[in-house]
Structures are given as structure tokens and as C-alpha cells.
Amino acid sequence: MKGKIIKSTGSWYQVLETETGRIFEARIRGKFKLIKTRLTNPLAVGDFVEFQLEQDDVAWITKIEPRKNYLIRKSVNLSKEAHIIASNIDLACFIFTLKHPETSLGFLDRFLACCEAYNIKPLILFNKMDVLSEEESEIVKDIEFLYNEIGYQTLEISSYSKLNLDDLVDILKDKTSVFFGHSGCGKSTLVNAMQPNLNLRTSEISDTHLKGKHTTTFAQMHFWDFGGNVIDTPGVREFAMIDIEKEEVQHYFPEIFKKREECKYHNCMHVNEPKCAVLESLETGEIQPTRYSTYVKLMDEAEENSHNK
Numbered sequence: 001m002k003g004k005i006i007k008s009t010g011s012w013y014q015v016l017e018t019e020t021g022r023i024f025e026a027r028i029r030g031k032f033k034l035i036k037t038r039l040t041n042p043l044a045v046g047d048f049v050e051f052q053l054e055q056d057d058v059a060w061i062t063k064i065e066p067r068k069n070y071l072i073r074k075s076v077n078l079s080k081e082a083h084i085i086a087s088n089i090d091l092a093c094f095i096f097t098l099k100h101p102e103t104s105l106g107f108l109d110r111f112l113a114c115c116e117a118y119n120i121k122p123l124i125l126f127n128k129m130d131v132l133s134e135e136e137s138e139i140v141k142d143i144e145f146l147y148n149e150i151g152y153q154t155l156e157i158s159s160y161s162k163l164n165l166d167d168l169v170d171i172l173k174d175k176t177s178v179f180f181g182h183s184g185c186g187k188s189t190l191v192n193a194m195q196p197n198l199n200l201r202t203s204e205i206s207d208t209h210l211k212g213k214h215t216t217t218f219a220q221m222h223f224w225d226f227g228g229n230v231i232d233t234p235g236v237r238e239f240a241m242i243d244i245e246k247e248e249v250q251h252y253f254p255e256i257f258k259k260r261e262e263c264k265y266h267n268c269m270h271v272n273e274p275k276c277a278v279l280e281s282l283e284t285g286e287i288q289p290t291r292y293s294t295y296v297k298l299m300d301e302a303e304e305n306s307h308n309k
Contacts, residue, residue: 001059005047006221013043015051015059016221026051026059044070044084045219045231046176069118071178074240082240086178086219086231091171093123095181095190096143098136100128103182105143109253109294110239111180112152116252117241123153123171127186130158146288150255159186159193169194169226176221178231191222191232198222200232246302253295255287271296 006023007014013026028042029052043049048065070087094111096103108124115122124147126140144154155171157164172194179187188200200222223229241252250256250270260268262277270278281287 001051003049005043005045008045009218024059026061029060029062040081040083044087045221046087069120071114072240072242073236074238082242085233089120089178090175091123091177092120093125093177093179095125095127095179095185095187097128097185098140101182101184105290106294109291113252113298114239114241126156129156129163130161159189165194172228174227176229180236187232195224244302246299249299249302256295
């Protein structure tokens with residue numbers, strides 16, 4: 001029998017059978033060949049699998065189909081291990097909030113680099129626009145302009161005022177999408193606004209730290225009435241890029257990769273080399289300092305990871 005993982009709680013999974021649409025509680029049988037790193041989860045929501053049914057209607061997963069793509073985060077307690085958040089994604093939506101909680105550009109840039117690395121189309125959603133002052137709205141528009149210039153699609157939204165939610169429905173229709181962002185950025189509230197009958201749990205922002213409380217504790221796929229589905233994920237603090245070489249990192253920053261052709265040396269790493277077009281573009285403001293800073297950090301991490309293998 002064949003199906004798709006629609007919920008993962010760690011040891012148990014829910015599998016949606018392809019032919020009948022029936023949902024089975026499932027467990028893993030046998031060992032799975034994993035990508036060459038230590039993963040805390042062998043299966044993820046979005047995976048296509050083969051399974052067998054036992055007499056008590058418990059499904060035993062026997063095989064995982066090759067993944068089209070996947071997104072990974074660092075494991076919470078184990079720095080050298082990673083956790084697959086979701087797989088086989090058509091569109092990854094990053095929910096950016098200027099405040100309540102504040103999203104850093106570095107966090108956004110890591111997400112975009114991961115999308116580039118694992119071949120996933122990203123969409124930046126600027127959420128909670130209804131709570132921003134005129135000055136704060138201008139800040140968002142400036143950020144939006146920067147990312148549009150690089151080539152990324154963006155949309156300003158609000159779950160409460162319903163700003164541009166019809167446009168978002170058109171974008172998400174018939175796709176497998178996934179919502180990412182810090183805890184408290186409004187992922188579950190957004191899902192509820194687009195399909196109220198799902199009634200996902202939401203929480204207020206913690207006043208003490210202005211950070212969200214975790215309400216989604218495991219990944220789960222929800223199906224839109226308008227077609228397609230969304231994978232709701234726990235709040236992610238840091239994305240991981242695994243099995244990436246230091247020299248590859250520039251491939252995942254389109255504006256840096258484009259400029260490399262103008263560098264004096266073909267193997268330029270854009271750090272301190274003479275006549276580096278990227279460093280010159282950094283000086284002129286053509287490349288943003290926040291983007292460049294994340295690029296350097298990801299190179300350092302890639303180098304560190306290669307030493308720890």
C-alpha cells in the first residue's frame with residue numbers, strides 16, 4: 001500500500017492512503033537509508049511511503065520514496081544533529097513579523113539560503129501589518145523592496161484585517177506549502193483565518209520576552225478546502241544547512257553568485273581577496289550588509305561542520 005505522511009509525533013505517524021483517502025496510525029519497520037548525516041527523525045511530514053497493514057489496522061511503514069526536497073532545522077539539544085521539518089514542498093512561506101515577535105533579517109536569510117540549497121520556492125509573508133505604525137510600515141516596505149530586488153516574491157498580510165488573504169489563497173491553491181517562522185509569528189492564526197473550521201490552537205505573545213509560546217509541538221498537514229495543503233510546523237529558531245561545502249555557500253545567495261563573475265579570481269570566496277566584485281558591491285550598497293554577514297557565518301559553519309565529520 002502507498003501513502004503520504006500527514007502527521008509526525010516522533011514515534012507514531014499518520015499515513016493518508018493514496019487510493020482510498022483513509023488515514024492510518026503507523027509505525028516504522030526496518031531501517032531507512034538516510035542522507036549522510038545524523039538525523040533525529042527518519043521520516044517527515046510530506047514523505048511518500050509504502051506500508052503494510054496488520055490485523056489491528058496498525059500500519060507498518062516499510063519503505064520511503066526518494067524526496068523531491070526537504071527543509072531542515074538544527075536539533076534543539078544536539079548541535080551536530082538535524083531534524084527534517086517537512087519534505088516534498090512546492091512552496092515554503094516564511095512569516096516575517098517586524099514586532100511581536102521581532103524577526104531578524106539574519107534568520108530570514110538563513111531560511112532563503114536553505115530554500116536555495118534544497119531547491120524549494122520561497123515566499124516571504126510580512127504578517128501583522130495591521131498593528132504597525134506608519135513609520136513601521138515604511139520599514140517593512142523598505143525590507144520588501146530589498147528582497148524583491150534580489151528576486152524573491154513577497155506579500156503583506158494580516159490574519160485579522162484579512163489583508164491580501166485572497167491573493168495568498170490564489171498562490172497556495174493546489175500546492176503543498178509549509179509555514180515557517182518564530183513562535184508567535186502567527187502561523188496557526190493565519191491557517192485559521194484562511195480556513196476557520198480547522199480551529200488550530202493559537203497563543204498570545206509572552207509579555208516577558210516578547211516571544212511566542214510554542215503551540216504547535218509537532219508537524220502536521222492540513223488540507224485546504226480551496227485545494228492543496230499546508231504543513232504547520234513548530235516554531236523554528238534556527239535552520240540548518242547540512243552536507244554543504246564552504247565553497248558552495250555563495251551559490252545560495254543569488255546576488256553574490258551573480259557578482260562572482262566580475263571578481264578577479266575565479267575561485268574568489270569574497271572575504272579579503274583583491275579586486276573582489278562582491279566586496280566592492282558591499283561598499284556601494286548594492287549588496288546588503290545583513291545578507292553578506294549571514295553568508296560569512298554560513299561559510300564558517302560549513303567549515304566547522306567539515307572538521308567535525
